[in-house]
Amino acid sequence: MRTRALAVAALLAALAPFSWGYYYYTLLTNSGGVWTPIPARFDLNSSDSYGLLNNTVTYLISSQGPAALMPGDSFQAVISQIRAAANVWNSVNSSGIRLAFGGLSSMNPAGATPQIDVVFTDDMPPGLIAQTQVTTIQNPAPLIASGASFVPILNSTIQIRSDLTKPYPQPSWSDAFFLTVAHEFGHALGLQHTKTSSLMTTSLTRAVTKAQPLAADDVAGISLLYPANGFAAATGSISGTVSMGGNGVNLATVVALSTSGAAVSALTNPDGTYRIAGIPPGQYYVYTQPLPPALSGEAYPDNVKPPADLSGNVYAANTGFAGQFYGGTTDWTQAQQVTVTAAGSAGGINFNVAATNGPSVYDLVLYSYIGGNPGVPVQAPPLVQGTSAALEFYAWSTTTASGYMQLAPGLNISAIGGAAQVVPNSLAALPNGYPYLYNDVWLGSVASPTPVALAVTVNGDLYVLPAAFTVMPSGPVTITSVSGGTDGNGNATVTIAGSNLSANSRIVFDGSPATLISAGNGSLTVAAPPAVNGYKAAVEALNPDGQTSEQTLGSNPPPQFTYGGPSFPAAAINPAVLTPGTDQVLTVTGYSTDFVNGQVAAGFGTSDVIVKQLWVVSPQRLMLNVSTAAAAPAESTSVSIASGLQLETLASGLQVAPAAGTPMSLRTPILNQATNLAGVPVGGVALINTSGLPGNLAGWMLTIGGQTAQFTYNGSQILAVVPSGLVIGPQVVQLTSPGGSGPPPVAMQVDEAAPVIAAVSTAAGAQMSAAQTVGRGQIILLTVDGLADPLGNLPAPSDITVTIGGVSENPAQVIALSAIAAQLQVTVPATLAAGNTQVTVQVGTRISDPFTIGIQ
């Protein structure tokens, strides 16, 4: 275990105050009667004792994989699904933390840098599917006393059953396995449960899917815990008090429910105060309701660990009150709406609730049947617009003493908002003694997937289930056939046929993404992710509306694809020694490998070595800039190189050298001085941060790609001119002293010249300038030179970012005009102010000079 000193208080104290919302593992402090929640989270300040490198927490997967797998499943597939589940949290742009695959590990000993371990254990009693242990320091009082705004997480361990066949069959290809692991990663990062049908909601009422695994509440939760990219400025907050008989209600759930269905929540402090932060601007219903009582197997209401103060006093949840909407009503149509603006705060949203013995209804488990007749039961179902559907549901406190459902007098269910309506008088108990209620709903017309919340009222109590179902513009996605082959180099081309497939559908093979080649009449042809000869991958389609082809499978097995191509891939790495406290470049040479850009991840079996940049030079060659923690112990580490579903592992592939003095290092990424992006064209100026170098580099030589580069040095940064004649791509940068010593070499990206906006015109063809203005919301056409790669291929629209007045978008259309020029179609943002504004075009690390246009 970690033995670091606790001398981090001063650094932590300097951090920005924590923006509260959501719910975390919480310590409470009270100063002058004001409660301050202190969450546990990873420390993103790398200079702190428990700080992460590069805002990245490494997750290691135990090399002792599951002892038993479902038929057709494999450890490689499990690894792929775990990687996909971790990537869920990497998709949040407004979160400042990233998870990185650390490869397979023997798990002993832990690295010096905080990490997440994923282990498979026999030591998990029946009744548990997965659990996560979050480790913090035992006594955070000194930190809190010095003003720290959080308690650092030292590491987290996700435990998955070693036997994935019994007592709970858990095929890795199932959406349930993926969502369970993604949920546990949320715990590992510091998130607790919420009641918003999000990923961090317990599986009873979770409404997210593998295609759309995060809800607004999850985004708010992770973004408030690890703020980045202006999240607080782009969102607003609601605050107030929940009180009962003049006293505050502790751990009451308060939810801001958008009129379009999204929900963001918080729990109250012991004095009943709350603040929901991270709410997207819009109109909201706000309601409060108690946490559900602890169910069988739960130690606390909703298994939310209650907060404690520094003396160890635990502040348990009060679950004995009736829910209500803001406005003091259980009728959503009578509720007062609250307006949330960006960076705004709506205060005084108070509730005065009535005491009860506990919630009348909670954890409403709701199903419908989709995919034809009889269909497959799907929880929180997608329902097609313009139809009607039957909903079946089971609530934990609405059964008779004999276990059958009965309608409580006065029980009423309504759909909040206008996307759906409960058919009047359709609520009834299911016949034949099944312990479920059902009712019918009419689904209205929607332009986009619209989650619908249900409001249940009985006995003056209110229960709201956000995203009880979602009204979909189109029906479920299915796969009816999978066919294709693999060439001698291992490139597999696969055609997938089915229903509701489109170019926007994502196809995954055991969770690993395929690349779209073409979209035809009801079918897609994709380049499958790499895998070894004979590998069988489950194929799944994920649609942008959140529907997945697994939803309609029921108990049927998924469609599979069997790979041909090369067998027995292997890899070697050079150099084989890492210096603690430095960045350095490694080269991986593969044999029978198929390294594919965007599909490769490398891990080193320890959290003390992270990948900062990775280049796929060819299917058999990688270059990586890695950073090794100064406190990394001297030991041999494993190397894991994953490319899609291929995995090469070197058990002792690298040796961390003993730490010696203050090491010299060139710090990566190397930036373009002009753009601050990690790519520099020939003739451009590279900005290289350094550490441990002497104050004067007179007589030292810098080479880039083997060519001498002119440079200046100010004691901490090197400014170097990138020599001409270099090939586009990664190039090795080496600094050498007159005596031949120097820091380890690193790599930098040498770019093509930046694109140039040659002209901008209106859709009608009028050339634009500062004088020639255009209206907001209108289409403009950009003529841009230098977008294509050296082979003349234009980037996909999704890889091009056009920024107009600070608002970024992808072009709707990209048309080649010549070998040099291309035309981009974009829309002037409606939010811009009148006057001159600047337009830039960016592809990867290349960004154009600004072009000025006038806005009417």
Added chain:
Amino acid sequence: MLAAAGLGATTLEQLSLDQMIRQSTAIVHVKVSSASAALRGRNIYTFYQLQTIETLKGAAAAEVAVPGGSTAMIRQEVAGAPVLAAGGEYVIFLWSGSSGLPQVIGLSQGLFKVAPDSSGNPVLVRAALSGVNVVNKSGQAQTPAAVTITLAALKDEIRKAMGAK
């Protein structure tokens, strides 16, 4: 009809009393004498020392391990892990895997506090044993708190379950 839904947490699956009886390796009626936390690998467990009052299934257990706890340097949180009171009397459904570590089955599901009822007979108390709470005929929610079963009734259930094996 519909399959039983899993409980979240820490991701749980609800066990019936019959399942707990069958899947436990021991069922013991105990009093907790003390507790201490220790590292086991990278994980902290809180070990509760037990004084056996009666063994209802399997062998007597000297301790039960609950995930999470605090050592001198670190603290581990496990959402949903139960806390046992020193001096408290419990019936515990224990499960020991290949490592031999005795744990409560289903995190908290196999833990029942024993207390006398109004007649002085020992009853096992735990919230929502059956996983459901009830509304009465007038639709009033009954207290969604403890579900109780007498120790004698539990012994009958164990005999029935084991006899039907």
